[in-house]
Amino acid sequence: MSIEHCVIIGGSSGIGLATAKRLLSPTMKVTITGRSEDKLNNAWKSLGGTVGKAAFDATKPDAVRHFFDGLGPFDHLVLAASGGKGLGPFATLDLADIGGGVDE
Numbered sequence: 001m002s003i004e005h006c007v008i009i010g011g012s013s014g015i016g017l018a019t020a021k022r023l024l025s026p027t028m029k030v031t032i033t034g035r036s037e038d039k040l041n042n043a044w045k046s047l048g049g050t051v052g053k054a055a056f057d058a059t060k061p062d063a064v065r066h067f068f069d070g071l072g073p074f075d076h077l078v079l080a081a082s083g084g085k086g087l088g089p090f091a092t093l094d095l096a097d098i099g100g101g102v103d104e
Contacts, residue, residue, distance in 0.1 A: 001026070001027060002027065003026075003027055003028070003029055004027065004028050004029070004075040004076065005028075005029040005030075005031065005073065005074040005075050005076070006023050006028055006029070006030050006031070006074065006075065006076040006077075006078060007030075007031045007033070007071065007074050007076070007077050007078070008020050008030065008031065008032050008033065008078040008080055009033050009058055009077070009078065009079050009080065009081055010033065010034060010058070010079065010080035010081035011030075011031075011032025011033055011034060011043065011078070011080060012032060012033070012034030012035075012036065012039040012040045012042075012043040013034070013039055013043065014080065015080045016032065016034075016078065016080030016081075017032070017043050017046070017047075019078055019080060020032050020043070020047055020051060021046075021047065024047060024048075024050065024051065029051075029052070030047070030051040030052070031051060031052035031053065031054065031071070031074070032044065032047075032051055032052070032053050032054075033053070033054045033055070033056060033058070033067065034055060035055065035056070035057050035058070036055070037055045040053050040054075040055050041053075054067055058081055061095055064095075079093075
């Protein structure tokens with residue numbers, strides 16, 4: 001059985017958390033991220049404590065690089081950060097727009 005890995009940026013609530021719940025299975029490893037350590041821990045607990053988690057601010061390029069540098073291989077990336085910016089094919093996204101999508 002092959003196991004795939006999905007990373008969900010903005011996985012501590014809303015669509016990101018719902019996506020994590022839907023994807024979590026014996027054949028899918030899930031890692032969720034979020035800015036708020038408390039929200040992230042609550043989301044992690046609601047998923048049964050079986051997913052990976054990382055708290056960082058996706059508007060900070062150095063934090064994003066640090067996360068991905070330490071992550072290792074993954075198969076799928078879901079950007080579920082809130083807001084209207086930072087949407088579209090990942091390769092065409094501007095980092096500033098992605099940051100705008102998660103600003104409150």
